[in-house]
Amino acid sequence: MSTLKILVVDDEPGIRSGVSRILRNFRVDYPFMDEAFDFEVLEAATGEIGIEIVEALKPDILLLDNKLPGIQGIEVLEYIKKRQLNIIVVMITSYASLELAVKATSDGAYDFIPKPFTPQELKSSIENITKRVFLKKMTNKLQDTGKQIRFTFLSVLSHELKAPLSAVEGYLKMIRERQMGNKIEDYDVMIDRSLDRIKGMRHLILDLLDLTRVESGKAKRTITEVDLTGLARTAMDTMRPYAIQREVSLNLHSNEPILIPGDAEEIEIVFNNLISNAIKYNNDGGSVDVSIVPNGNCIEISVVDTGIGMSPSDIDKIFDDFVRIKSDKTKHIAGSGLGLSIVKKLIDNYGGRIEVSSIPDQGSTFVIRIPTDNKPCS
Amino acid sequence: MRPADYTILIVDDDSDYLFQLQARVEKFGFKTITAEGQKEAEELIEKTKPDLAILDLMMENEDSGFILCYKMKKKYPGLPIIIATGVAAETGISFDINDENNRKWIKADCFLDKGIRSERLKEEIDKLLLKNNS
Numbered sequence: 399m400s401t402l403k404i405l406v407v408d409d410e411p412g413i414r415s416g417v418s419r420i421l422r423n424f425r426v427d428y429p430f431m432d433e434a435f436d437f438e439v440l441e442a443a444t445g446e447i448g449i450e451i452v453e454a455l456k457p458d459i460l461l462l463d464n465k466l467p468g469i470q471g472i473e474v475l476e477y478i479k480k481r482q483l484n485i486i487v488v489m490i491t492s493y494a495s496l497e498l499a500v501k502a503t504s505d506g507a508y509d510f511i512p513k514p515f516t517p518q519e520l521k522s523s524i525e526n527i528t529k530r531v532f533l534k535k536m537t538n539k540l541q542d543t544g545k546q547i548r549f550t551f552l553s554v555l556s557h558e559l560k561a562p563l564s565a566v567e568g569y570l571k572m573i574r575e576r577q578m579g580n581k582i583e584d585y586d587v588m589i590d591r592s593l594d595r596i597k598g599m600r601h602l603i604l605d606l607l608d609l610t611r612v613e614s615g616k617a618k619r620t621i622t623e624v625d626l627t628g629l630a631r632t633a634m635d636t637m638r639p640y641a642i643q644r645e646v647s648l649n650l651h652s653n654e655p656i657l658i659p660g661d662a663e664e665i666e667i668v669f670n671n672l673i674s675n676a677i678k679y680n681n682d683g684g685s686v687d688v689s690i691v692p693n694g695n696c697i698e699i700s701v702v703d704t705g706i707g708m709s710p711s712d713i714d715k716i717f718d719d720f721v722r723i724k725s726d727k728t729k730h731i732a733g734s735g736l737g738l739s740i741v742k743k744l745i746d747n748y749g750g751r752i753e754v755s756s757i758p759d760q761g762s763t764f765v766i767r768i769p770t771d772n773k774p775c776s
Numbered sequence: 777m778r779p780a781d782y783t784i785l786i787v788d789d790d791s792d793y794l795f796q797l798q799a800r801v802e803k804f805g806f807k808t809i810t811a812e813g814q815k816e817a818e819e820l821i822e823k824t825k826p827d828l829a830i831l832d833l834m835m836e837n838e839d840s841g842f843i844l845c846y847k848m849k850k851k852y853p854g855l856p857i858i859i860a861t862g863v864a865a866e867t868g869i870s871f872d873i874n875d876e877n878n879r880k881w882i883k884a885d886c887f888l889d890k891g892i893r894s895e896r897l898k899e900e901i902d903k904l905l906l907k908n909n910s
Contacts, residue, residue, distance in 0.1 A: 553838075554838075557834055561790050561793070564790075564793060564890060564891065565790060565792035565793055565796070567891075568792065568793065568796040569792070569796065572796060572799065577799060577803065591792055591795075595792065724789065724813065724836065729791065729812070
């Protein structure tokens with residue numbers, strides 16, 4: 399529950415106490431707002447006192463009469479505009495002339511309540527204003543976290559891009575300085591490491607392109623009927639040479655085409671990432687089993703490996719950008735730390751969910767559920 | 777004392793940079809021990825007291841180097857520590873390492889850019905070891 403402060407500036411005591419009474423037990427609560435609001439009413443009999451309270455207590459909403467004993471309501475409004483205070487102002491006025499209304503609106507008044515007003519008129523105006531205050535608060539919050547996320551992303555990205563460059567640069571300098579003597583074969587390890595780092599960097603750049611595609615919006619999406627089984631098979635065929643090298647067997651447990659509306663390229667990215675991870679983090683001689691089954695209103699895709707597995711605390715992190723699980727077992731496995739974050743973002747676009755279960759040293763299971771009818775999966 | 781009498785601890789989560797820095801420091805004649813992260817380094821210093829430590833900044837977390845530095849200084853107050861970073865200059869991470877307040881809690885003796893030339897690195901190491909022995 400949040401409380402909004404409402405200041406009533408009116409020289410008629412009846413109006414001030416009326417507003418207090420009407421709003422005392424009033425609450426604004428909407429399904430789309432994750433908090434409810436109630437109100438605390440502050441009172442001022444003159445514009446001068448009103449300004450003092452504005453400065454001292456920073457109300458959220460100001461109910462302002464124009465006809466006041468000292469300075470006029472419109473002057474209070476001008477003051478608030480000049481000070482660029484974040485207050486929503488509603489004029490309460492008995493004989494609003496068009497001229498005053500125009501002037502007040504151009505000075506930032508949000509609404510007019512004619513005097514005398516019924517409790518219902520006051521409440522519905524306050525209700526609208528509350529929604530506006532809420533949305534404004536949310537927008538500010540989202541912009542702030544958005545900026546923060548962007549900044550963190552960029553600083554980590556530049557670190558990730560610079561690390562391989564520095565490594566290769568370092569090796570080149572060592573080679574130029576003939577640090578290991580004059581025999582070229584003594585530099586083989588450095589050259590191999592340099593090539594590995596360059597390869598890793600290329601992967602990172604490709605993953606970044608995928609990520610940009612996912613995040614930059616849906617303009618380029620081509621939604622057609624796509625066959626999940628077919629796309630899984632293509633992904634597995636692409637990966638087979640790598641699997642053979644690691645002696646990992648790849649098994650697809652679906653034969654029938656399974657059609658869903660989707661973007662083939664996106665689904666391909668999902669399969670490529672999950673299957674290549676399942677091979678990469680497997681043990682030599684292990685296996686990867688992929689199955690695609692309709693289940694209620696959803697399609698269930700599972701990728702099961704017999705690899706090194708993860709701890710529960712690792713599972714919590716793996717869908718974040720640039721997260722890689724660091725251990726002796728993963729030390730020599732290259733990766734950008736972006737693959738699963740891309741997968742998660744793509745699946746989100748389909749209204750789907752991804753779940754992981756894993757046992758260290760035994761393997762991991764990734765299960766994706768995609769609804770076929772826009773309803774959440776049961 | 778000769779360089780070979782000193783043991784220098786190098787901590788970096790990038791195995792290539794670790795290898796390269798180790799090669800450079802050994803070329804100066806020092807003995808080296810290495811760790812590939814904050815956790816490994818913390819375990820290592822339980823058993824061994826190096827004469828100087830060179831720490832990477834961003835490892836498990838983006839401030840791992842600072843935390844490690846703090847813990848090492850607590851355990852071995854006189855241990856000279858160099859923090860090697862590739863971060864500050866280009867990413868704009870707002871961390872003013874010359875700021876008095878930051879220095880107070882981080883307590884590193886010196887900050888060096890990762891791309892530092894060998895001669896400069898040698899100078900810094902010698903200076904810190906000498907200061908520590910006088």
